[in-house]
Amino acid sequence: MTLSSVVHRFSRWFTRRDNTSPVCLEVRPDGIAWTRASAAAGVQAGFVECLPAKRQEALRTLVSDRSWEGAPAVIVLPIDQYQVFQVERPEGIEDNELADALKWKLKDFLDFSPAEAVSDVFPFPEDASRGRGPLVNVVAARKSLVQELITLVEEADLELECIDIAELALRNLASRMANSERGVALVHLRERYGQMVVCRGDTLYLSRRLDVSHEELRDAGRQENAVQSLALEIQRSMDYFESQLGQVPPATIRLVARDSVLPLTSMLSSYVAANIETVAWSEFGLEQELDSRCVPAWGAGLVAEEHA
Template identity: 75%
Template sequence: MILNLVTTLQKLIRRKPLGQPVCLEVRPDGIAWARAAASPGQSLGFVECVSAQRQDTLSKLVDDQGWAGVPAVLVLPIDQYQVFQVERPEGVEDSELADALKWKLKDFLDFSPADAVSDVFAFPEDASRGRGPLVNVVAARKSLVRELIGLVADAGLELDRIDIAELALRNLAARLDQSNRGVALVHLRDRYGQMVICQGDTLYLSRRLELSYDDLRDASSQESAVQSLALEIQRSMDYFESQLGQVPPSTIQLVARDSVLPLNSMLSSYMAAGIEVPEWSQFGLSDALDSRCLPAWSAALGQGSPA
């Protein structure tokens, strides 16, 4: 399921963009991009910039890469939207579901539903545990989405759609889940992490993980920080088993911001599941993936496959 937030917001009727999309994640510290990640000729990169430099940075990137008129997929980081599980009402058409359900979020959002753009994606039936049909509702601020739409348009790209981080990471998890027994994937950034658990191409769980790389690097706080991170990961695994009724994966795939820290062995001592790093060569990469590019690169993995 790919989020059609752009269509929901703008109601645009436009020509279908041609060519392989470029996938972008606009971060506080720069712009991550990836294109044709499913092929041996894939390309990806990260350009550092502050917020005030985003437009010039992206425009230059488009010029340098020859992307004028190329379709673009924007990936929202987990801190730019919220996801809630809501009962699916009877008699509501799929096309009307997002608008119908976003008003149920008024007690959970820190802004008015009138200021939200929303969409839905499926919640696994076998994880509802007798609660009836559920759907995931995504809500983001209209102002944020408008800003990103303008950024892409002014750079000369043709916006195709907006995706969210967990659905992008699902693409990688599905590739790693060759046995269809489930994969847990943890992506660590400077100030937070994200964990997803998938079976095949079905997303079961997504959690934000609180962490600080400053604490992980500081010898005086390192052990406590590792223990806290391991506890958050383990709680997510326990929830997956006890509340969703699923068998937890035996290993966790870890993509970390700082490859210098031996986080695999540090976390393993506190967890039952094994900690591994994805084998990047199976994706045609000669070097370890720059973790800053992971959501954009993972979104590009899904190009050309059904969502």
């Protein structure tokens, strides 16, 4: 598979070519998160710890041990591997030319040349533009990073089917929760940061990085400040959703955290106007709690899981 056939159309990659359930991977600095769903085995997920220099060996071993040779694969980019911008959609440009045309508008915002970027677009909700004209979300990532991930997958004897991004993977998860007219807010806490998305149905309205680490939340000396900082970022995101996007915010925020023992729901509830609830994995038909490190990979696979 050539680079040009993969990197120019993120949005088209969400359409599966067949009913074969893909292997979904998120490649991280500390390892590789993976999930795969099937009618026979249900949802399988895991995390392989490895240094970047050992990724290829680790993925090859995983593929061999699970007999995945030749299987379709989906790569999920974490939010620190790409950027998303809201850009006014110009008139007279065809959909298939939009991504390449708009990436040059980002030259003052990227820390690398647009010539070294791969890009695509996904819709921005019309009812949130607030009179600014039609907008689109433009995704930009370094071409060298994308090519490295393509090579990693192909040399492990997997067939790359698409590349997804973290907020759209979380959108897939949020869209399957009890979804009222006010939508769903989902917070996913990772080791070094968190991510919040607000969706209504299949439409992503808002995505925010939350700058708080698992270590800060666990440390007794820093915990109170970390919880207050996290709550403030969450509340600001909800306020932005209401004041700048003109939407009624969800009444409940769903939380996925690595440490289920830490009473974060009650700790955050003191500072956030909305209710805070942890995600119940049983509502997705899972018998066991999903490793939070695998959530984006699993979310990316939910599109295909409907057909598995």
